[in-house]
Each structure stands twice: as structure tokens, then as C-alpha cells.
Amino acid sequence: MSGDSVRQETYMPPAAGEGVARVYDFMAAHEAKRGERPPAQYFLSGSEHGDQVELPREVYELLLQVVSAMRQGLAVTIAPRSQTLTTQQAADLLGISRPTLVKLLDENRLPYERVNTHRRLLLRDVLDFREERRRAQYEALEAMSVDVEEEDDLDSVLESLKEARRTVAERRRRRS
DSSP states (O other): OGGGOOOOEEEOOOGGGTTHHHHHHHHHHHHHHHSSOOOSOEEEEOSSTTOEEEEOHHHHHHHHHHHHHHHTTOOEEEOOOOSEEOHHHHHHHHTSOHHHHHHHHHTTSSOOEEETTEEEEEHHHHHHHHHHHHHHHHHHHHHHOOOOOTTSOHHHHHHHHHHHHHHHHHHHHHHO
16 A cells, blocks of 8 residues: 555456455345354454454445445445535535525534634534435425325315325425
8 A cells, every 4th residue: 555645546346256256245244144244343354363453333334335235236336425524515416406405504403613714514414404404305205204004085185195195295384
């Protein structure tokens, strides 16, 4: 690792999954045997006996994602990010427009810092916000689900859906 340069790089899966299949098989067999992933102790080994270093759980999780993608024949891109984001970077990460993000910031729904006249957000805060939004969306979908039987009256089904929407809207108002 000469120079330790940090850059975006795309990695292609090895031909015919050489090596990747063995790593995947090991991980899958371990999970099947114990009903869970290996315990939080992972190692990278060198060529000599005893030449190893323990990998943090986050590095293992990254390796697991890379191996799973390559096993499916997909290329993998590693793109380093700063832990501080501009409003445009945060908006892109959230999949929303920059004006929508600024509105969220003005409503204090997301923490930020001012650097001169610019706003900066911590990557962790943006990822937490994204996860909370997803959770809320799934809850809303769950709340709007209605069991419908073939013999149910269409008007009663529509009324049930309206009630579910009202419930979701009320929850949203209480959170804001």
C-alpha cells in the first residue's frame, strides 16, 4: 500500500469467481452451521505463520458486501467520502433536491454547522436521518395496509384507506 492514497476505484470480479466463491462458501457455511454470522473476530493473514491482524467489524461487513457483489458478477466501486458534507452532497445522498434539504435544515430536522456562510453536515447525521426516514416510510406503508376480502364492499375498503391515511398524517403532525 505505497502512498496510502485515498481515491475512488472500481474493482471487477475475478474471472470465474476465483477465490471469491471460497470466501463466500466459508461465510455461508459458518452462518448455516451456527445460525448466525461469525462472531465479531475477523483476521487478515499474511503469508507467514502468525502474520495476521484483526479486522474491525465494519471492515468485515464491507468485505462481505464486496464478496457478495463479486460473486454475482458485479463490479464494486469504493468511493471515499469526507465525514463532512456540503448541502449538495447531503441532498444527493438523501435523493432529494438541495432546496428541500435547506428547508429541512431551516426546520431543524437535521443538525448542521455553519462554516462562514456555508452549511456543513456530518455524514453520520445524514445517514441517521436517511435511516429514520426509511423507518417512517415503512411504518406509514404498514399503517396504510388494509386487509381486503373479495366479498368486501368497495366503499368500506375506500373508507378504511382514508382512515389509514388520516392516522398516518396525524402521526406525522405529532412528530413535527
